[in-house]
Each structure stands twice: as C-alpha cells, then as structure tokens.
Amino acid sequence: MEISACVLAASLLLLSSFSSATDSKNNPADELVSVINSNRTSHKSPALFDNAGLGCIALQYIKAYEGQCGEVGDSKKPPDSSFIDTFAPNCGVEAPTLAPITGRLLACQSTYVSPEAAFDILIENARSLQILHDKNHTEVGVAVSGTDGGAPYFWCVLFSNGTRNSSFVLQGGVAKTVRPGCFSGNNDDCSGASSLSSALWTMVAAAGIAVAYGLGL
Ligand SMILES: *[C@@H]1O[C@H](CO)[C@@H](O)[C@H](O)[C@H]1NC(C)=O
Ligand SMILES: *[C@@H]1O[C@H](CO)[C@@H](O)[C@H](O)[C@H]1NC(C)=O
Ligand SMILES: *[C@@H]1O[C@H](CO)[C@@H](O)[C@H](O)[C@H]1NC(C)=O
Ligand SMILES: *[C@@H]1O[C@H](CO)[C@@H](O)[C@H](O)[C@H]1NC(C)=O
Numbered sequence: 001m002e003i004s005a006c007v008l009a010a011s012l013l014l015l016s017s018f019s020s021a022t023d024s025k026n027n028p029a030d031e032l033v034s035v036i037n038s039n040r041t042s043h044k045s046p047a048l049f050d051n052a053g054l055g056c057i058a059l060q061y062i063k064a065y066e067g068q069c070g071e072v073g074d075s076k077k078p079p080d081s082s083f084i085d086t087f088a089p090n091c092g093v094e095a096p097t098l099a100p101i102t103g104r105l106l107a108c109q110s111t112y113v114s115p116e117a118a119f120d121i122l123i124e125n126a127r128s129l130q131i132l133h134d135k136n137h138t139e140v141g142v143a144v145s146g147t148d149g150g151a152p153y154f155w156c157v158l159f160s161n162g163t164r165n166s167s168f169v170l171q172g173g174v175a176k177t178v179r180p181g182c183f184s185g186n187n188d189d190c191s192g193a194s195s196l197s198s199a200l201w202t203m204v205a206a207a208g209i210a211v212a213y214g215l216g217l
Contacts, residue, residue, distance in 0.1 A: 029184035031115035052185035053168025054141025056091035056175040062154040067147035069108035097169040099162025103131040145181030
C-alpha cells in the first residue's frame, strides 16, 4: 500500500513537472512564427502578420494528410478546392475573404521537436529559404499537430499576400475549435498539457522519417 502510494506520488510529481515544462512554452505554433519573423527581419524581409484564420487553415491542411507522413515528400497535397470546400468552413473563415497562398512549407516527423528544430527541418534547402524570405508574403499561419495527439508530428507554414484585416476573416472573430493540434495567431495557450500531451509519452521512437519540402507556387 505504502509503496504504491509512493509510486503514485512520484508519477504525479513527474507528470506535474512535465506539464509545467510545457506550459511555459505557451504555443509552439506562435513560437515558430517568432522564429520565422526574426529570421526574415535579420535578412531584410518584413515581418509577417500572424493571421489566426490562416493558422487554423494550416491545421486543416495538416489534417488533410490523415497522418500519412510518407505523402509529405511526394508533391501530393490537398486540392486547392479544399480551401473553400472544407478548410474555411471548418475554421469559421468567411469564404470570400480567402486570399492567395504565396508559399507553403511542410514537415512531418516521427517525434515531437522544438519550434526552433522544426524551423531547421522546414528550411532545408535553397528553395525553402527562398520561400521563407519572399518579400511578396504579408502574412503567415502556422500549425503543428500529431495524429490524434500522438506521432507523427506535422508542421505546416502557410504564407499569403492577403491584407491583414480583410483576409481569412473569422466569423465572430474566433476560430472554431479544431483540436487536437495548435495553430498560431489565436492568442491561446496551446501547451503540451492541453493539446499535444500524448507527445510527451510517445517520444520513444527516436529514429525515423524527417521530410520537409517547399512547394513552388
Ligand atoms: C535564417 O535561417 C537560415 C536557414 O535556417 C539560416 O541559414 C540563417 O543563418 C538564419 N539567419 C539568422 C540571422 O539567424
Ligand atoms: C512576387 O510577385 C511578383 C508579382 O506577382 C512576381 O513577379 C515575383 O516573381 C514574385 N516574387 C517572388 C520571389 O515570388
Ligand atoms: C498575390 O499573389 C497572387 C499569386 O501570386 C497574385 O496573383 C496577386 O496579384 C497577389 N496580390 C497582391 C495584392 O499582391
Ligand atoms: C486594418 O489594419 C490597420 C493596421 O494594419 C488598422 O489601422 C485599421 O484600423 C484596420 N482596419 C479595420 C477595419 O480594422
């Protein structure tokens, strides 16, 4: 009895130290936007507006892969019509305010990595660096999601040249709940504890697939 109580106490301690560690990270999608913007500004490209509607759409974009990490490397991608047919309505984005996507970066990983590490994986070659620094972008939306809260982990960055307050406009100003997963611009806490929690417990498989690519548009 005493032993099992002790074990329980130890697990609770472990659990709480895990959640406080992840809580302090706030929202990994917002963190990736910060990394992107600081890299852009240090390379003389303007910082991008973090558009929540676009962030929510980035999460929908991820979900279209249905957890199929292997399909990320092929130039397979959701049809453009899915933006208006499913992504916008699922997010509560007003369809007439959809703006052109001027760049996309996508990566899939078997383990959860930090936003800084995700940035390095996403920016893997000259083409993706060009997409990152493109002066035609005006806004960005970032999402990260594991499949049903577990591996594999997808990171998606969508760039647009829309105008900041008339593109990807959310009905009533708030995105619909689209968990599991985190997206940028929503002013919310999306920590390991609330949304990527099983990430912490499935971080076992170290080796695996790491694909990233930039789509020319
Ligand atoms: C911006 O990112 C690129 C690609 O990862 C990197 O090579 C470069 O050093 C970064 N620039 C700064 C100022 O950190
Ligand atoms: C930016 O947009 C202009 C006009 O649409 C186009 O000609 C140019 O190639 C674009 N630049 C990049 C880097 O994509
Ligand atoms: C946005 O990008 C699209 C596609 O590159 C282009 O056709 C359009 O003219 C651009 N719009 C603005 C406002 O720059
Ligand atoms: C749109 O955004 C600009 C700044 O980016 C702001 O000055 C303006 O008031 C906004 N317009 C509306 C209608 O919210």
